[in-house]
Amino acid sequence: MSEDKLFGLIDLNFRFELTKFKLVRALCKSRWLPLLLILFNLFIFVIILLAGLFGGYSAGNYNFGIMMVWILWWVLLILMLVPGFARMWCLMCPFPIFSDWAQRGKLFEVRQGKLGGLNLKWPKRLSSMWVLNLAFLATTFFSGFFTVRPFATFILLGIIILVAFLTGLVFQKRTFCLYLCPVSGFQGLYSQFATAEVRRKDPEICKKHTPKTCFVGNEKGYGCPWLRTPFDFAKNTYCGLCLECFKTCPHDNMALNLRPPGVDLLVDTKREPRGLDEAYKAFIMLGIAIVFYLAFQGPWGVIKDMVRATTLEGYLGYITFHTVFNLLIIPGIFFLFAYLSKLFSGNKEVPLKKIFTNFSYTLVPLGLGVWIGFSLGIILPNGSYLLHILSDPFAWGWNLFGTAHFPWTPVLTHLLGYLQGATLIVFYLFSIAYGFRSSRQTYPDLPQARRGWIPMLGLLTLITTAFLWLFMG
Amino acid sequence: MSRKEIIAVILFILATVITIAGVVGVEAYRRRELYTVELTARAPEHGNWYPQEITVPLGEEVRILIRNIDTVSHGFALPDFEVAVPEIKAGQVAVVQFVANKSGTFPFLCTVWCAGRHMEMRGELIVE
Amino acid sequence: MKNKIIVMLSLGGLFILLILAGLPSPASAHHSPACLITRAKDSPKLPSPTSAQAPEEKLFEIKARNFVFTPNVIQVNQGDLVRIRLISEDVHHGLYLDGYEIQTSALPGQEGTLTFVANKTGRFTFRCSVTCGEFHPYMVGYLVVEPNSPFFIYVFLTIALALANLAFVVLRRS
Ligand code: SF4
Ligand code: SF4
Numbered sequence: 221m222s223e224d225k226l227f228g229l230i231d232l233n234f235r236f237e238l239t240k241f242k243l244v245r246a247l248c249k250s251r252w253l254p255l256l257l258i259l260f261n262l263f264i265f266v267i268i269l270l271a272g273l274f275g276g277y278s279a280g281n282y283n284f285g286i287m288m289v290w291i292l293w294w295v296l297l298i299l300m301l302v303p304g305f306a307r308m309w310c311l312m313c314p315f316p317i318f319s320d321w322a323q324r325g326k327l328f329e330v331r332q333g334k335l336g337g338l339n340l341k342w343p344k345r346l347s348s349m350w351v352l353n354l355a356f357l358a359t360t361f362f363s364g365f366f367t368v369r370p371f372a373t374f375i376l377l378g379i380i381i382l383v384a385f386l387t388g389l390v391f392q393k394r395t396f397c398l399y400l401c402p403v404s405g406f407q408g409l410y411s412q413f414a415t416a417e418v419r420r421k422d423p424e425i426c427k428k429h430t431p432k433t434c435f436v437g438n439e440k441g442y443g444c445p446w447l448r449t450p451f452d453f454a455k456n457t458y459c460g461l462c463l464e465c466f467k468t469c470p471h472d473n474m475a476l477n478l479r480p481p482g483v484d485l486l487v488d489t490k491r492e493p494r495g496l497d498e499a500y501k502a503f504i505m506l507g508i509a510i511v512f513y514l515a516f517q518g519p520w521g522v523i524k525d526m527v528r529a530t531t532l533e534g535y536l537g538y539i540t541f542h543t544v545f546n547l548l549i550i551p552g553i554f555f556l557f558a559y560l561s562k563l564f565s566g567n568k569e570v571p572l573k574k575i576f577t578n579f580s581y582t583l584v585p586l587g588l589g590v591w592i593g594f595s596l597g598i599i600l601p602n603g604s605y606l607l608h609i610l611s612d613p614f615a616w617g618w619n620l621f622g623t624a625h626f627p628w629t630p631v632l633t634h635l636l637g638y639l640q641g642a643t644l645i646v647f648y649l650f651s652i653a654y655g656f657r658s659s660r661q662t663y664p665d666l667p668q669a670r671r672g673w674i675p676m677l678g679l680l681t682l683i684t685t686a687f688l689w690l691f692m693g
Numbered sequence: 694m695s696r697k698e699i700i701a702v703i704l705f706i707l708a709t710v711i712t713i714a715g716v717v718g719v720e721a722y723r724r725r726e727l728y729t730v731e732l733t734a735r736a737p738e739h740g741n742w743y744p745q746e747i748t749v750p751l752g753e754e755v756r757i758l759i760r761n762i763d764t765v766s767h768g769f770a771l772p773d774f775e776v777a778v779p780e781i782k783a784g785q786v787a788v789v790q791f792v793a794n795k796s797g798t799f800p801f802l803c804t805v806w807c808a809g810r811h812m813e814m815r816g817e818l819i820v821e
Numbered sequence: 822m823k824n825k826i827i828v829m830l831s832l833g834g835l836f837i838l839l840i841l842a843g844l845p846s847p848a849s850a851h852h853s854p855a856c857l858i859t860r861a862k863d864s865p866k867l868p869s870p871t872s873a874q875a876p877e878e879k880l881f882e883i884k885a886r887n888f889v890f891t892p893n894v895i896q897v898n899q900g901d902l903v904r905i906r907l908i909s910e911d912v913h914h915g916l917y918l919d920g921y922e923i924q925t926s927a928l929p930g931q932e933g934t935l936t937f938v939a940n941k942t943g944r945f946t947f948r949c950s951v952t953c954g955e956f957h958p959y960m961v962g963y964l965v966v967e968p969n970s971p972f973f974i975y976v977f978l979t980i981a982l983a984l985a986n987l988a989f990v991v992l993r994r995s
């Protein structure tokens with residue numbers, strides 16, 4: 221498939237190498253690059269934590285912590301960072317800086333020899349997205365508190381930072397980021413869609429180069445903290461974009477590329493196989509988007525009362541429904557269509573599990589589109605609060621930039637439905653474009669792939685229509 | 694340690710310890726300079742006015758910082774000195790200023806229908 | 822042969838989908854029981870380019886309580902003169918209407934009113950505009966101005982794209 225073109229326009233093998241510009245390359249190779257951004261975000265998050273602590277019980281819409289985390293950070297992640305630049309956030313994330321410092325003993329310089337801490341290996345059986353899936357799902361149980369109560373956000377962030385630190389003391393490198401961080405899973409999944417990637421340039425150079433300094437590290441930098449093998453990995457999912465491999469490669473063989481969105485969705489190699497864990501991540505993200513939309517952007521007071529736990533029964537009901545919906549109902553529906561696909565294709569040999577997993581990746585673009593739509597529904601009506609909280613971050617009557625009394629002003633909300641719908645349709649296009657390709661990968665010949673694709677096309681269309689109804693109907 | 698490492702460590706400390714100390718210090722100083730008392734507004738269900746009794750010296754200029762840390766709007770009125778703030782939004786801060794020129798006990802109250810027990814949201818200013 | 826049957830079947834399925842999409846959306850299935858007064862307006866000159874019905878005057882009494890509006894979905898036809906009385910049942914609430922960019926607010930015992938001509942079609946969210954509690958940003962309701970053509974256009978577009986993809990897949994040789 222060397223001439224495979226997305227929508228008949230963009231060659232899937234097309235890459236635009238950003239690091240061919242001297243400045244970008246120099247930046248990537250400088251040890252200041254992630255560090256300064258991390259320190260800047262550390263500063264921001266220290267203020268967020270302070271505001272969360274002082275804000276306590278008060279209304280979230282005038283609190284710096286709540287607004288920065290759930291309006292600015294979340295929306296930036298979903299709208300720009302992840303779809304555009306994969307795990308760009310992980311590049312500048314301050315959460316693991318304490319454990320990094322503890323392991324390395326240095327902030328800027330490169331420590332030679334063994335890293336500090338116990339350096340244990342994470343158990344093989346847990347080396348997947350499952351823990352991330354459950355951690356994220358469990359986090360969303362409390363979304364009725366995190367997103368509105370400053371102190372709840374304080375606790376959430378505090379736990380993340382603390383666990384990151386402790387994990388770093390016990391386990392090697394970025395084990396926390398790979399297998400525990402609640403923000404990690406969806407970034408990994410949707411990074412497969414991203415339009416940027418870090419990859420090696422010339423495989424021949426890598427083959428000849430021993431020892432592989434990008435994996436073991438050298439005096440210029442550390443071996444890949446995310447335990448990737450920079451010389452041959454092919455999927456964005458677990459690359460933290462930390463840029464260490466640019467520093468450790470003596471042949472300048474690492475590249476930061478722009479690429480057509482979504483090419484990782486077709487990757488299925490022995491080293492980086494498709495898996496049920498990522499399939500479930502896709503289901504969970506879709507399911508959470510539905511529940512969140514109903515609870516936070518829908519007009520139904522009953523659901524809101526359940527989510528904010530006015531009664532214990534209601535809250536337990538929400539948790540139960542939420543869990544069952546995400547872990548059973550959505551995968552169940554998908555399974556049904558996977559089964560139909562097998563029936564339609566007429567192929568008896570292909571295992572159902574393979575069909576199920578392969579097709580689940582078609583939910584990645586669509587899921588991302590849904591989340592972008594949902595996030596537009598957060599930022600457009602409520603973005604104006606940001607002006608207020610920037611001037612008065614602790615609600616103490618400060619007025620740093622003179623905008624403390626800026627009134628709540630919805631922006632472009634007359635277009636909200638159209639924007640949400642249009643985003644959805646664009647991402648739906650990507651879903652069906654990659655969907656048929658997945659079908660080709662699943663079934664041995666073209667006629668089977670064709671027939672097997674039809675139920676899936678139907679399902680994706682149904683999901684899109686359902687979301688159009690939620691957004692606009 | 695190289696010079697760059699030292700710079701990195703300094704930046705780290707700036708971002709954490711110094712930021713926290715700075716924020717807390719500036720606010721403490723600001724309050725000492727500007728206000729006589731700080732008053733916290735919450736609906737009676739969640740703690741009511743705090744403190745519910747304010748004591749100020751006779752004849753002095755008084756500045757009260759009213760901080761609404763609640764999730765609903767409140768108001769403030771001190772009828773005997775003719776000061777009022779019609780609405781203090783949740784998470785916002787208002788300042789009132791007057792001269793305590795008569796002694797005695799004077800009521801202050803919330804003027805926004807903020808909760809079921811809104812009518813109980815009252816306190817007293819004692820001038821002596 | 823088998824191939825063709827399956828293609829036919831799926832085309833049929835998508836066609837049914839299309840028809841389903843053509844049905845009124847559930848938000849408007851019930852004819853707004855909340856609408857108190859509906860009467861034909863005296864002046865027939867108000868614009869009504871697409872809807873067959875004559876413009877009417879509609880009055881809604883919307884009760885606001887933490888954190889829900891009752892009724893939460895109101896439905897009118899394009900060209901209708903809409904009057905809204907906002908009544909608060911607990912604390913200070915507001916109502917801001919997306920798309921029409923108008924707002925009012927109500928205290929307990931002191932209601933707010935809005936009057937406007939529903940000349941834009943589609944679904945618009947109305948939001949509480951006075952901080953009324955922790956879930957205040959999530960306190961919303963929908964105004965549906967029929968015919969909700971944007972929604973149908975988007976759905977038709979989606980289905981057209983699905984059909985195009987199907988055609989492409991079926992016609993593809995290698
Ligand atoms: S995985 Fe989590 S903790 Fe690690 S860098 Fe990314 S967001 Fe930060
Ligand atoms: S491959 Fe590893 S070292 Fe290279 S940017 Fe990704 S996470 Fe960092």
Ligand SMILES: [Cu+2]
Pocket residue numbers: 735736766767768803804805806807808811814
């Ligand atoms: Cu009050």
Ligand SMILES: [Cu+2]
Pocket residue numbers: 885886887888913914915949950951952953957960
């Ligand atoms: Cu309200």
